[in-house]
Amino acid sequence: MTFDIVNVLPLLIGGISSFLIGMLLERYKNRRIELLYNISYQKIGIPNDSYFNGKLKVLYNEGEANTLYFFKIAIKNNSNFDSKELPVNLNCDIDSYIVSHSYSKILETTEINISKGYQEKFNSYMNNVRPILNQNINAEIQEPDFSNMVWIHKNINFVASSLNRNDEMEFTVLVGSNIDNHQPMMFLNIPTSGVKLTYAEDPTKTNEKVGKMSILLGIITTLLLATYQRS
Numbered sequence: 680m681t682f683d684i685v686n687v688l689p690l691l692i693g694g695i696s697s698f699l700i701g702m703l704l705e706r707y708k709n710r711r712i713e714l715l716y717n718i719s720y721q722k723i724g725i726p727n728d729s730y731f732n733g734k735l736k737v738l739y740n741e742g743e744a745n746t747l748y749f750f751k752i753a754i755k756n757n758s759n760f761d762s763k764e765l766p767v768n769l770n771c772d773i774d775s776y777i778v779s780h781s782y783s784k785i786l787e788t789t790e791i792n793i794s795k796g797y798q799e800k801f802n803s804y805m806n807n808v809r810p811i812l813n814q815n816i817n818a819e820i821q822e823p824d825f826s827n828m829v830w831i832h833k834n835i836n837f838v839a840s841s842l843n844r845n846d847e848m849e850f851t852v853l854v855g856s857n858i859d860n861h862q863p864m865m866f867l868n869i870p871t872s873g874v875k876l877t878y879a880e881d882p883t884k885t886n887e888k889v890g891k892m893s894i895l896l897g898i899i900t901t902l903l904l905a906t907y908q909r910s
Contacts (some may be wrong), residue, residue, distance in 0.1 A: 713758045714842075717879040718865050723747040746775075746856040750865040751783065755847040757877070765839040766794060767850070768868040775856040775863035776832040784849035790840040791848075797836035804831045 752769060756762055771777055782791055793801075808828050811818045820828055835852065842848060854863040869876050 711758070711873050711875045712756065712760050712762050713875045713877055714762075714869060715755045715757045715877055715879045716867055717753045718750060718867065719753075720748045720750045720863075720865070723749060745859045746861045746863065747778070748854050748863050750852045750854055750863075752850045752852065752865065752867055753784075753847060753879075754842070754849070754867075755879070756842045756844050759844055761844055762842040762874070763840070765842050765874075766870050767837040767839055768794075768834070768870060769836075769850065769852060770834045770866050770868070771852075771854050772864040772866075773833070774858050774861055775854050777835055778853040778855050780835050780850060780852045782849070783851045784847060786843075786846055786848065788841055788843060789846070789848055792838050792840075794836040794838050797834070800827055800831055804828055 754767070769777075769780075785791055803824070804827055807824045808820055811820065837850070839848060852865060854865060856863055867876070
């Protein structure tokens with residue numbers, strides 16, 4: 680058996696070229712902005728299954744709160760394009776409510792504002808509902824103010840002035856629940872066209888993919904060398 684490098688070399692070059700072109704097309708197809716995001720949380724207090732020699736109370740508005748969680752929402756522009764006027768909508772599950780929010784990591788090139796639609800709903804709540812509840816916390820709120828009140832307690836909508844390529848921003852949201860030991864959930868939505876929202880990949884899974892690719896390339900190299908030596 681003979682090994683003709685002249686005939687094999689074009690095949691290798693063609694295969695490598697096709698692979699590189701495929702990667703470039705995948706990266707630039709549709710010219711969409713890809714946002715990587717990650718949502719993590721930390722309970723305020725001590726887990727139920729932990730041993731603690733004593734009694735610990737978490738208070739909110741002078742009342743004991745058994746279910747309070749800090750959520751961190753990290754967003755990274757993973758594309759080759761800059762984003763302008765990026766809406767960032769956060770909401771919690773039906774059995775939880777948003778207590779407060781802040782920005783834990785914002786670049787100097789990015790300005791964060793409350794969205795106009797959210798501000799209008801919040802102003803309506805403060806003008807039409809809050810005065811009634813201040814007089815009687817158990818007062819019955821009529822529609823449409825009741826639905827608006829529920830929405831306000833479960834949503835927060837931002838607008839980021841920009842998020843340049845490879846830049847990151849982080850939000851922190853305090854979430855509570857009236858249900859003891861309930862596990863709140865936080866959701867992210869980017870309601871605009873031309874944006875692909877992708878959950879950040881687990882680094883361990885990325886390492887596994889790299890490892891499998893390295894093994895595959897090693898097998899191919901071994902077969903080529905074996906074929907060459909037999910010739």
